[in-house]
Amino acid sequence: MIDERMHEELNRQIKYELESAYLYMAMMAWFRNNGWDGMADWMKAQVQEEIVHAMKFFDHLAERGARIDLAPLELKKTTWSSPADAFHDAHEHERFITSRIHTLAKLADEVGDYASKPMLQWFIEEQIEEEASTSKVAEDLGRAGDNRSALMMLDRELGQRVFTPPASAGE
Numbered sequence: 001m002i003d004e005r006m007h008e009e010l011n012r013q014i015k016y017e018l019e020s021a022y023l024y025m026a027m028m029a030w031f032r033n034n035g036w037d038g039m040a041d042w043m044k045a046q047v048q049e050e051i052v053h054a055m056k057f058f059d060h061l062a063e064r065g066a067r068i069d070l071a072p073l074e075l076k077k078t079t080w081s082s083p084a085d086a087f088h089d090a091h092e093h094e095r096f097i098t099s100r101i102h103t104l105a106k107l108a109d110e111v112g113d114y115a116s117k118p119m120l121q122w123f124i125e126e127q128i129e130e131e132a133s134t135s136k137v138a139e140d141l142g143r144a145g146d147n148r149s150a151l152m153m154l155d156r157e158l159g160q161r162v163f164t165p166p167a168s169a170g171e
């Protein structure tokens with residue numbers, strides 16, 4: 001049996017991960033619309049990663065025979081003032097997701113939900129990477145400032161990112 005609060009928070013996390021995917025898809029659209037194809041591709045990989053995250057929570061609940069409830073998704077923003085502005089928001093969003101994961105981990109300890117802990121540990125480590133990668137790009141873009149050729153070089157570099165499904169852990 002899964003603790004009721006834990007059950008509710010794990011369900012809620014599916015929505016947060018899908019909202020992450022939707023936010024990054026909005027950024028992908030904004031980059032595409034503004035001619036930053038490399039950054040759009042970077043975001044595409046990010047969207048795919050967030051869908052994998054949502055699936056992990058979904059499958060976890062399914063495997064435990066717990067009811068899965070989906071909620072409507074919210075999208076607060078669809079336009080940014082610059083590539084740096086978008087990546088700054090992406091980093092802020094990842095910090096929020098980290099706090100959500102930590103809340104889940106704390107709750108798992110509180111209610112003794114040992115079954116979710118390996119998965120949550122995987123997410124704790126994943127979030128370190130998520131924060132690091134978004135903050136690195138935001139920093140690089142900030143440093144490039146308005147220098148068009150520096151921005152174009154970064155765009156090309158960021159376009160090299162390919163999506164590799166994360167190694168399954170906590171399963």
Ligand SMILES: [Fe+2]
Pocket residue numbers: 017020049050053097
């Ligand atoms: Fe995520």
Ligand SMILES: [Fe+2]
Pocket residue numbers: 020050094097130
């Ligand atoms: Fe993320």
